[in-house]
Amino acid sequence: MIVTKKALARRTLLRGIGASLALPLLDSMIPAFAAADAATPIKRLGVVYVPNGMTMKEWTPAAEGADFELTPVLKPLESHRDRMLVVSGLNSTPPPEQSNAAGVHARASTRFLTDVPPKRSDTSDVEAGISVDQLVAKEFGRETQLASLELAIEGRDLAGSCDIGFSCAYTNTIAWRGAQTPLPMENDPRVVFERMFGNSGSTDRAARLAQIAADRSILDSVTGRIAELRRGIGARDRDKLAEYLEAVRDIERRIQRAEEQSGQQLPFVQQPGGIPAGFEDHVKLMFDLQVLAYQTDLTRVMTFMLGRELSGRTFPELGVVESHHATSHHQNDRTKLENLLKIKVFHSTLFAYYLDKLRSTSDGDGSLLDHSLIMYGAGMADSNLHAPANLPILLVGGGIGQAPGGRHLRFPSGTPLANLHLTLLDRMGVPTVQRIGDSTGRLEHLSLS
């Protein structure tokens, strides 16, 4: 039995390595930066996830429509009020026959973007469904280096079971490429930086260009050598070396594209050494890298977990010594509620930092924020009750429409979160998906215009 994998090897190898890799870039595929108007599809999707529910009283505005007040958790996002949609009333409640008493955290995390309940399993035999960001990535990924980027603050847990009866795989991520493929989330900023800029040391233009020049000269030299080698060998060997040549050409194309883009003025970011010790530093660095990723068009779909469900992080910098999860089981105790509120406000302050950066980064004839749709939210509503109904969801960015002033939209109780996902897919210009999870249709009036 002769193992012939020549023709397939490279593509299958591409699929095997890493989360998502794009096909070689053709010269004709230079993305056009569309003008920001309601008719043009949105360019970018971002999802930011906060764990362990929300302090709902301090999140949900009392009034609906355009005159909603900014509640304590939303206050830090004040300057973005006019591009904000607060969405209430959406459910991620599984039908009775699918709900388990245990595993609420695994469920919250998994359903947030997939709308499918996780299969009860604490071994590697996990199963859920494809997440909405991956549906978008399948479309958009054809034009970018990476189809999508999954980032997190907390590293992967390896003890096996994180929520009772449920594997850690469910709480380690919110993005699923397929029913059995949870996507790993990267939490090391050094790795993310190197994916974008290699080892050049920083985003400094001169350094990047020097790196590009060095790479190019090595590859040129190698191309010459391969050609020499190929002359004296048999056909099968020539084919193997041809693979090498193809790989070299591929990289040269990317180098060329990087060189064209090097004209862009990028903010100076030093190559991170690794994971910063402080939470705020780590989060801000990850947000900086996400802005860079959009700017360099490394990808157009990103999901980011500020924390994992069941996160036990403490926030001594806020004076909260109890762990996040413990605090979130507030049982209506006043001190715990105060502490929990501090954490939630802190999260939205950091999110505001991100939105500020997106807005102040130019993108064609607008800003990055003009050409994006960012979703912020939690997989459960009241933390103590682990309520899956009436989830706290926020949509920000040009992708939701152009009319001035934000809105608070309350949907009828029982409306599935999946309906929002379907609507988002429409707004993203992704070919019609009829259903996702337990969706029953699209949401009406989900825009500012």
Add this chain to the structure above:
Amino acid sequence: MATRPSGRAAFLSGVAVLGTAVWLQAGWPPAGDRPVRAPSAVETVPIVTTAEQTPSSSGAALSSSGRDLLDQYCVTCHSERLRTGGLGLENVDPNQVRANADVWEKVARKLRSGQMPPAGRPRPDAQRADTFAATLEAALDRAAAASPNPWPSVAHRLNRTEYTNAVRDLLALDIDGRSLLPADDTDQHGFDNNGDVLSISPALLERYLSAARRISRLALGRPPSTRSIDTYAIPKLLSQDGRLSERLPFGSRGGSAIQHTFPVDGDYLITIRLQKTLYNAVRGLAEPHDLEVRLDRERVAKFTVGGAEVVPPPASYAGTLSWNPEWERYSHQADNGLEVRVAAKAGTHILGVAFVKRFWEPEDVRQPVRTGWAFETDEMFDGAPGVETVTVEGPITADGPGDTESRRRILLCQPKTTSDEEPCARRILGSLARRAYRRPVTEADLRTLLDFFSASRRSGTFDQGIEAAIQRVLIAPDFLFRVESDPENLPAGTAYRISDVELASRLSFFLWSTIPDEELLDVAARGKLKDRGVLEQQVRRMLRDNRSGALIENFASQWLQLRDLRNVKPDPDLFPDFDENLRDGLRQETELFIDSQVRENRSLVELLTANYTFVNERVARHYGMPDIYGDRFRRVTFSDDRRGGLLGQASLLTVTSYPNRTSPVLRGKWLLDNVLGTPPPPPPPDVPALKDKGANGQRQSVRDRLQEHRQNPACASCHAQMDPLGFALDHFDAIGAWRATDDGGTAINASGALPGGAPFEGLPGLKSLLLSRREQFVGTVAERLLSYAIGRGIQDYDRPAVRRIVRTAAPDDFRWTSIILAIVQSVPFQMRRTES
């Protein structure tokens, strides 16, 4: 169309068989060599010849007895009209094997293994079938000797292991290949050094580029542009109850001995974090424990953790009812400040982080091991703390490249003036290129490298020039690929012997998984490797060298699927004792066992029959062996025949099981594949999973659940060969522990019988069965080893070479060195064929 043989034909075929048998006893064909004629400078005549067979009487006897056997037993199905399985045997002449060698190889193999004729059909008696197969094989061997068919190996990319080892030997630098490069694809036998399967993609090339930059910089000790932060994590499920490494002091507990490469002389910050519960509370704070940090065995810091006078609240189920803010603060911050700034010299050093063992408990009491949810949430206040991560950050201040082994290996000279520079660079790069490209260096090679050197030297230092040239070396196709070129002027389709330099590479990648060393390269460059005596001497030298550990690690772990052991996840409810210590221990046991077998030059058969193994306390406990203490592995002899040999080792038994139960089918299949060399065909699609309970709702034993395999003839054709072998091992549960009853309480029935064979019981019975087919076993191992050695799958036309290897090693009782020498001297290893 089968015809019942008439009395006379039967008589004649009987005579013919007798005649053939007499022949074979006379020791034909001879296994010796004859000197070869060399028609030109290149040896195109095979190095192996056997006496030419006089066609006359032998041919007639062969063809008539063979023809009769085929007509009697085979042609019923394999007629020209029916051509069952695509095979027609009606009109072929068993004497003319050369034309359809691959078909006849399959016929011989199926006859030998008893797979054909299928069960339930008339079969020749074993001796007749074996005799026919033997004569077929002999004819095939003759044909192969007369016209050897060494298929050319394809240009062979270095796999990750080989790359890492090559960098180690070239630059004296230990790199972590697994973090720099992605894993390689494997072939159907699980080998990752199969040239056909090793491809190169843009993603991989990018990693090579990035690795080359990093490695060259690290090798010369240029300070990195930014501080790097390397975090080493200890698996959560590794029990930190005892001394975990030979590199940690006696009396230490837990932690880790980390091998870290410091890029430059300078100051580095080492930070330690301890294991926490899901709710972020540090474990084990009830008593004070001392934590020591050592750099190359010298202590650089000592901390005390735990034991503060803070009272925790009563432990709660979900850890959510914590009302004591003082406790909260303490338990969350108890591992703050476990950091030390050290001055380190550039190079690789051992960083040892471990607790001092407190002897307030008898030494050998292990904490109950838990996994999953219970493990995550138990606050374990009274347990012992464990190390979770060790982070090395730096250099905080850099003092310079230092005097590392890499620099000494690379910088053969240091120029004193500018005019010294080019000759010095030439010398350095010439030596590097020779070893990296594994051949004498040409002026063109040097020119290329010197261009890179000069370009970088213009804007940098001498060292930076060398660094740029090293980058170019590490990306070169001459480094990354093993390319063998056909000599010019040879007609198409000619078999020839590869050059000595090419042979040196094949040898070193086979035995050491790395580039040839100076001695081997030197012998080859001087053309001495052609000499049989010199070749044998080199092989023996290489086997004695430490680097031959790579052969054991890479061949054995892949052949035996040991690498799968990393990923198995036995059900934590059924096997709560399966921790990381056991997982690692089982792997080490098998590696040490095979290492001892090869180094002591034992017979391959002893892989099955050896009555000793290597255990430490954890593995010994798993095997129920008393009175073995400590983490060090030591050799023990079994006192009974319950275990012994590879088939009694839990590593193998675990990778051939499911997470929650044993699988006689998986184990039987493994044995057919890797021991008997007769892999079963794939199962039909849509076979449903086994039911847990029988028709009457009772829990069934695995044997009962598999009864469909025996009752349904469509299943039985394959399963009758597989299941009995697996049942013999059923006394070993899914993680290889001995059991007398299964988890339903039924007594284990480890008996079985192959179709048409005698019954056997348990592992001892299985061993006897396998020993009765020892040549088949040796042939299977030799075939795998040959496949590993030449870096491609074994085809039917290679089988004469495999048979020859077995024959050559037989007088020496099939010892490892004989097998390896025979492989090195075989046609597939030493020869190639020009394109036709």
